[in-house]
Amino acid sequence: MNRRYDVLSPQLAPYAPVLGGADEDDTVMSTRTATGLLLAPLLAISTSTSAPAKDFSEILERQGYRFTVQGTDAGSINTLRITVRGGRMGSRTFRQEIDGRVVGAEAADLDGNGSPEVYVYVSSAGSGSYGSLVAYGVNAGRSATPITLPDLADDPVAGQGYMGHDQFRVAGRTLVRMFPVYRDGDPQAQPSGGHRRVQY
Numbered sequence: 448m449n450r451r452y453d454v455l456s457p458q459l460a461p462y463a464p465v466l467g468g469a470d471e472d473d474t475v476m477s478t479r480t481a482t483g484l485l486l487a488p489l490l491a492i493s494t495s496t497s498a499p500a501k502d503f504s505e506i507l508e509r510q511g512y513r514f515t516v517q518g519t520d521a522g523s524i525n526t527l528r529i530t531v532r533g534g535r536m537g538s539r540t541f542r543q544e545i546d547g548r549v550v551g552a553e554a555a556d557l558d559g560n561g562s563p564e565v566y567v568y569v570s571s572a573g574s575g576s577y578g579s580l581v582a583y584g585v586n587a588g589r590s591a592t593p594i595t596l597p598d599l600a601d602d603p604v605a606g607q608g609y610m611g612h613d614q615f616r617v618a619g620r621t622l623v624r625m626f627p628v629y630r631d632g633d634p635q636a637q638p639s640g641g642h643r644r645v646q647y
């Protein structure tokens with residue numbers, strides 16, 4: 448699939464337990480039927496961390512492509528550099544400013560078209576640790592173009608009670624985003640609304 452600028456959108460999906468159990472009022476959202484998806488705990492990359500400042504550097508390989516992901520950690524605003532090597536495109540480097548720091552990266556082929564994507568997870572500075580995604584998909588070996596997620600603030604269902612502390616992970620053929628749900632009056636450190644999982 449030639450990708451110009453993809454927006455991955457959430458929809459409601461049946462509940463399935465994640466991360467070793469969930470609160471009884473947890474919510475799950477998905478872009479596809481969730482039957483049989485994510486029934487076992489999987490490694491999650493959390494954007495809510497308080498680790499000491501450290502630049503991020505990781506090399507990911509998938510389907511004959513190499514993704515070099517490098518992110519600075521010099522303050523609240525940092526620089527992300529993604530280099531894609533392979534196929535007929537040779538080597539392409541994408542550089543951008545990010546609000547926060549890189550906390551994880553994965554390569555996958557979620558659309559199953561034989562060309563991989565790279566997903567980079569970013570956590571903002573401050574107590575909210577709001578998560579965001581920087582992602583690129585390879586187009587038939589000729590180019591790489593950005594993929595983005597819709598803003599949760601624009602979705603009154605998926606975004607209800609959202610106040611950051613995201614976890615991202617690739618699970619099978621989906622990108623999963625999980626976060627605590629805050630009810631009115633909840634303090635930042637004590638969300639009481641369970642957790643919501645959004646699948647893209």
